[in-house]
Amino acid sequence: xxxxxxxxxxxxxxxxxxxxxxxxxxxxxxxxxxxxxxxxxxxxxxxxxxxxxxxxxxxxxxxxxxxxxxxxxxxxxxxxxxxxxxxxxxxxxxxxxxxxxxxxxxxxxxxxxxxxxxxxxxxxxxxxxxxxxxxxxxxxxxxxxxxxxxxxxxxxxxxxxxxxxxxxxxxxxxxxxxx
Numbered sequence: 442x443x444x445x446x447x448x449x450x451x452x453x454x455x456x457x458x459x460x461x462x463x464x465x466x467x468x469x470x471x472x473x474x475x476x477x478x479x480x481x482x483x484x485x486x487x488x489x490x491x492x493x494x495x496x497x498x499x500x501x502x503x504x505x506x507x508x509x510x511x512x513x514x515x516x517x518x519x520x521x522x523x524x525x526x527x528x529x530x531x532x533x534x535x536x537x538x539x540x541x542x543x544x545x546x547x548x549x550x551x552x553x554x555x556x557x558x559x560x561x562x563x564x565x566x567x568x569x570x571x572x573x574x575x576x577x578x579x580x581x582x583x584x585x586x587x588x589x590x591x592x593x594x595x596x597x598x599x600x601x602x603x604x605x606x607x608x609x610x611x612x613x614x615x616x617x618x619x620x
Contacts, residue, residue, distance in 0.1 A: 448527035453620045460530035468537035475504040501558045509567040521545045528607045546591040556604045557582035
């Protein structure tokens with residue numbers, strides 16, 4: 442995508458992240474964005490910016506761990522955290538409800554494809570994830586979730602897959618047309 446923060450790219454006149462927030466805000470009690478580096482770039486969204494717990498934990502698993510730590514700190518009685526990528530503007534409006542109804546851990550699936558970052562994660566798994574990252578060197582979400590036996594929740598794909606993510610300039614053009 443040419444570098445920079447993909448969630449800040451414009452889509453239909455608003456940053457991509459604004460579309461994700463619009464879809465999620467009614468579904469959850471609190472929102473945060475997982476990002477490393479200068480947090481002020483996300484200030485216009487009014488969300489807490491949660492950095493990875495350690496610099497060497499590259500990738501989505503580190504983000505899931507950071508989200509779990511944030512949720513535990515913010516709401517000690519919380520049972521789970523929902524994670525989604527910040528480049529998925531068409532998230533289902535019933536995502537949280539359906540994942541929660543399935544039981545955690547739960548992952549979204551559409552068109553036969555599992556979306557490993559779109560998940561509801563019980564906070565009781567935080568220590569296991571931290572151990573997997575630090576002691577075992579696990580880096581892929583799929584490698585960690587394989588031992589969890591998560592519930593897979595199927596979502597219909599209509600004109601567009603609700604988990605369509607923007608990875609290329611062409612994807613951005615397609616998303617603009619779909620909006």
